[in-house]
Amino acid sequence: MWPAFARQWLWIGLLVGGCSGEVVTPPKPDGGADGGTDAGTNWCATAPHPTLSDVFGRSFSSQRPTTCSASGCHATGAGGMTFSTPAELWAATVNKAAMGDPMVLRIKPGDPGASLFFQRLLPDAPARMPLGGPYLDDVALAELAGWICDGAPLGTPLAISGFAPSSGSIGTVVTLSGSGFSPIAADHLVEFNGVAAPVRGGDGGTLETEVPPDAGSGMIAVTLRGLRVTTATPFTVISGNPVPTLTQATPASAPVGSADTVVQVVGARFLATSQARLDGAAIPTTFVSATRLDVTLTAADLGMSASHQLTVFSPAPGGGNSNALSFDVTNPIPTLAAISPASVGTGGAPFTLSLSGTNFNSSSSVHFNGSPVPTAFVSSTALTAQLPTIATAGSSAVTVVNPAPGGGTSGARQLQAVVITTPTITGLSPNPAIAGSPVVLGVSGSNYDCTGAQPRVLFNAGTLTATSCTATTLSVSIPATAAGSYPVQVRNPNNDLSNTVSLVLQTPNPAPTLGSLAPATASTGASGFTLTAGGTGFVSGAVLSFNGVARPTTFASATQVSAAIPGSDLAVAGTFPVVITNPAPGGGASNSLGFAVVTANPVPTISALSPTSLGIGSGAATVTITGTGFVASSSATFSGSARPTTFSSATQLAMALTAADTQTGGIFPVTVVTPAPGGGTSGALNLVIGNPVPAISALSPCGRVAGSGQVTVQLTGTGFVSTSTVTFNGTSLAVVFGSATQLTATIPAALIATAPAGNAANVVVSNPTPGGGNSAPATFGVASATVTLAANVQPLFTANCTNMGCHTGAAPAAALTLTSGNALANLVGVPSSGCAGKVRVQGCAPSRAQSVLIDKILATGTSPPCAGFAMPKGAPLNAAEKQLLVNWVAQGAPP
Numbered sequence: 001m002w003p004a005f006a007r008q009w010l011w012i013g014l015l016v017g018g019c020s021g022e023v024v025t026p027p028k029p030d031g032g033a034d035g036g037t038d039a040g041t042n043w044c045a046t047a048p049h050p051t052l053s054d055v056f057g058r059s060f061s062s063q064r065p066t067t068c069s070a071s072g073c074h075a076t077g078a079g080g081m082t083f084s085t086p087a088e089l090w091a092a093t094v095n096k097a098a099m100g101d102p103m104v105l106r107i108k109p110g111d112p113g114a115s116l117f118f119q120r121l122l123p124d125a126p127a128r129m130p131l132g133g134p135y136l137d138d139v140a141l142a143e144l145a146g147w148i149c150d151g152a153p154l155g156t157p158l159a160i161s162g163f164a165p166s167s168g169s170i171g172t173v174v175t176l177s178g179s180g181f182s183p184i185a186a187d188h189l190v191e192f193n194g195v196a197a198p199v200r201g202g203d204g205g206t207l208e209t210e211v212p213p214d215a216g217s218g219m220i221a222v223t224l225r226g227l228r229v230t231t232a233t234p235f236t237v238i239s240g241n242p243v244p245t246l247t248q249a250t251p252a253s254a255p256v257g258s259a260d261t262v263v264q265v266v267g268a269r270f271l272a273t274s275q276a277r278l279d280g281a282a283i284p285t286t287f288v289s290a291t292r293l294d295v296t297l298t299a300a301d302l303g304m305s306a307s308h309q310l311t312v313f314s315p316a317p318g319g320g321n322s323n324a325l326s327f328d329v330t331n332p333i334p335t336l337a338a339i340s341p342a343s344v345g346t347g348g349a350p351f352t353l354s355l356s357g358t359n360f361n362s363s364s365s366v367h368f369n370g371s372p373v374p375t376a377f378v379s380s381t382a383l384t385a386q387l388p389t390i391a392t393a394g395s396s397a398v399t400v401v402n403p404a405p406g407g408g409t410s411g412a413r414q415l416q417a418v419v420i421t422t423p424t425i426t427g428l429s430p431n432p433a434i435a436g437s438p439v440v441l442g443v444s445g446s447n448y449d450c451t452g453a454q455p456r457v458l459f460n461a462g463t464l465t466a467t468s469c470t471a472t473t474l475s476v477s478i479p480a481t482a483a484g485s486y487p488v489q490v491r492n493p494n495n496d497l498s499n500t501v502s503l504v505l506q507t508p509n510p511a512p513t514l515g516s517l518a519p520a521t522a523s524t525g526a527s528g529f530t531l532t533a534g535g536t537g538f539v540s541g542a543v544l545s546f547n548g549v550a551r552p553t554t555f556a557s558a559t560q561v562s563a564a565i566p567g568s569d570l571a572v573a574g575t576f577p578v579v580i581t582n583p584a585p586g587g588g589a590s591n592s593l594g595f596a597v598v599t600a601n602p603v604p605t606i607s608a609l610s611p612t613s614l615g616i617g618s619g620a621a622t623v624t625i626t627g628t629g630f631v632a633s634s635s636a637t638f639s640g641s642a643r644p645t646t647f648s649s650a651t652q653l654a655m656a657l658t659a660a661d662t663q664t665g666g667i668f669p670v671t672v673v674t675p676a677p678g679g680g681t682s683g684a685l686n687l688v689i690g691n692p693v694p695a696i697s698a699l700s701p702c703g704r705v706a707g708s709g710q711v712t713v714q715l716t717g718t719g720f721v722s723t724s725t726v727t728f729n730g731t732s733l734a735v736v737f738g739s740a741t742q743l744t745a746t747i748p749a750a751l752i753a754t755a756p757a758g759n760a761a762n763v764v765v766s767n768p769t770p771g772g773g774n775s776a777p778a779t780f781g782v783a784s785a786t787v788t789l790a791a792n793v794q795p796l797f798t799a800n801c802t803n804m805g806c807h808t809g810a811a812p813a814a815a816l817t818l819t820s821g822n823a824l825a826n827l828v829g830v831p832s833s834g835c836a837g838k839v840r841v842q843g844c845a846p847s848r849a850q851s852v853l854i855d856k857i858l859a860t861g862t863s864p865p866c867a868g869f870a871m872p873k874g875a876p877l878n879a880a881e882k883q884l885l886v887n888w889v890a891q892g893a894p895p
Contacts, residue, residue, distance in 0.1 A: 240318025303564020690771020
C-alpha cells in the first residue's frame, strides 16, 4: 500500500498532467527512487533497432489502439506534450525536461531507464500510461527501448518526393521516390485516387507499385504503419490499353530439337491485339481470353539449347511490355549404348572411337576418364571421338555429356586397353573411300613389325605390300575397285594376323553449289531461326556451316537443306559466310554466300511531349517528343496515324501536326514507331487538344443598384469559345457567344434583387474539357441604393476630407485633392501612392482588397488599412456614410 504522501504526490502529478500528465516519480515505500520500476535493468542488451517511424506507427499513431496522438489527448497538448506525427513526438520528448522536474528528461537518448516517457509505459509504473489502456505489449516496449538505446534518432520521415511515369494505363508499373518506406512490400497500402494497388517492393527510398483496375486519375497515397502521405501532383490514368502481366507459361520448357510447340501463357489484361515476344522478337500469338494467350515456338526457336525471355506487348493507346517469364530449351540426358572398338591395344596409334546411343546433339561432348576429348556430331544416335594413344593396360570410363539448360551425363561404357603382341587395326583412312579409283590407304593400329620384311595388307582376297611402316601406322596402295565393303587385315612377317576392319568404297558425292539463303538477313539480338539454303548437289549428310561453325542440318532434297541457327550467332553485326559441305567420299565444300546480321533498332520509349496541349482550332503545330531509342527511321503517330517526323537525336523527335489535326478537341495518344530490324512501338503519352483557359478583362456595365431589374452584361477578354459558360456568384447565366474575345450574359432580376455580401458578386467564365478551366473572377458591383458623386459623395468629402486643409489647397495630403470638380479624376482608376499595386477606387469593386478608398474608411484598429491611417482622420464616418461610399463604388463610381 502506498503511503499517504506518495498518493498525494501521484494525484498532484495527475492533476497537473491531464490525459497522460507527467509525474515526477515519488519515492518507493522502501526508500527507492524509481517509482516501482527497475532503473538498473539493461534495456539495451538485446533491444531491436527500429526507426522512429516504426515506433510511432506501431505504438503512438492515432490509428493504433493506444490512440496517444488522437484528438483530446496528445494531439491537443495533454501533459504538456503535443504530437500527432513522429517528428512532433521527437520534438516533444527527446532531451526535453519533465513538467514536474527539470532535472528529469522525458527521453534521455541512450538510456531508457532514465527516460520518464518510457518508464511511465512500464507495467509496474504508477498511473501507467496510456491512462486506462490499452497498454503497450512487451514487443512494443522493447522497440521503444531499442530506439532510445540507439540514441533516439529523428530518422527519416515518411515522404513522397515524386513518381514516374506521371501517367499510364491500368497495369502500368509506377515507381514512387521518397523516404521512410519499408523494405517489406506488404507493410504498405498504396492507393490510386482511393483504389488499393498491388505493391511490388522497394527499399527505403523507392516503392514500386502498379496502376490497379478501376483506378481513376488523382493523387497516389501511401499508408505505412498508420502514417499516410500523398503525392503533390496527381497521376493521370490513361484510358487506353492496359499493361499485360504474366504469371505462368505451360510448358515452361521444351527439349532441344522439338517440333513446333504451342505454349499456353497465363496472365492478366491480354487483348486481341496483344503480341507475344521471345527475347524481344515477335512470335505467332493466338488470343484465347483476357487471361490466356497461346503462342507458338517454332522448331527453329527450339533448335539450340538456351534460356529465353518470354514477354507480351499490348499496343497503344496505353499498353506496353509485360514482365518476363523464363522459357528454357533444354538438352536431354544422353544415353550411351555402345562404343566401338570396345578394346584397344596399349601403345597403339591415336584412334577414332564410335559411340551409339540416344539424345545426342551438336553440343554433346565425349568425356574420357572424366575429361572432354574432340567430338564430332554424326546424328542424334551417333558420335565419334578422337582418343589418344593409351599407354597402359586397364579400363577407362567413356561418357557423353549434354550441357545445361537441362542436359546431364550418360551412363559410362568401359574401354579396355590390353597388351597385345599380334598386330591390331584400329582405323582406316579414308573410310569410306572413292570407288573406281586407286586409293592410298592409311592403316592405324599397333604391333606392326617393320624390322624385316614389310607387313602385308590383305585386301579383297589379295595381298598388298605396305609402302611405309611404323609400329602403329601402315600405308598401302589400294587399286581401283568397284563400290562395296571389303575386309582389311594385316599380317606380320611371322604370319601373325590382325583383326578384320571393313573398308567401304562408295561412288563419290558431288561437290555442292549454294545459290540462295532464306532469310538473307537477321537483326542483332534476335532469337534463333531456321535458315533454308537452296542450291544443287546436296546429299544426305550435308552440313550447313555458319561463320565456320557446323549447325544441325536437315536434308530435304538435292536442292534444299535447312539448319537451326541459334541466337548466339546473331549477337554482333556483320556479314558471315554460309557454306554447305557434302561428306566424303568426294563431296566437299560449296561456294560461300554472305548472311547479313544487322544492328537491331532499339525499342523506342517516350517520356515527355512539348507542348502537352494545344487549343482547338489552333492550326498546324510542331510537337517535340522526348524519349530514348530514336533512330533516323523512327516516326511519330498521332491517334494511331503516322505524321511527318523530323529526327533530331536519339532522344528527340519533332512531329508535325496539320490544322485538321487540331480542329477537333480530345485526348489523343502519341507514340513512336521504329521499324525492323528490331524496333517496335513505344508506350503512349496523351496530347490534349482542348479549350483554352478563359480570362476576363472587362465587364460592361460592371455594376448595378439592387432591385433595378434584369441586366445584360458585355464580357470582354480572351479564350472564349462557343461552349463557354458564365456564373454569377456560382449561379449559371444565359450566355450568347460573340467571339473569342466577347460574350454577352444576362443577369436575372432575382440575382440582384438585393445586394449580396460585400455589395459585389464574382463573375466567372468557364470553358469545358478537354483543356478549358475557369477564369479569374471579375467583380460585378451591386449597390443597396442609388448614389452619385455630386449628390451624395461630394458632400461627404467636403465635410470630412477637405476640412482643415487635408485633401485641399496647394499641398493636399498624399497629393490627393477631393474638392468638388477634382475628386472623380483623382480617385477612379488612379494608382495609390501608399498601397503598391492598388488603385484608389476601382469601379464596381467595393471590397477593401480592390479599392483603397474603401480600405481606408472600413479599417479598424484590429484591421488597419494597407498603408497609413484609417480615414477620415477626424471623427470616423458612421455606418450609413460608409455604406454610401461602398454603394457609390459598387455602381461604378458615377459622377
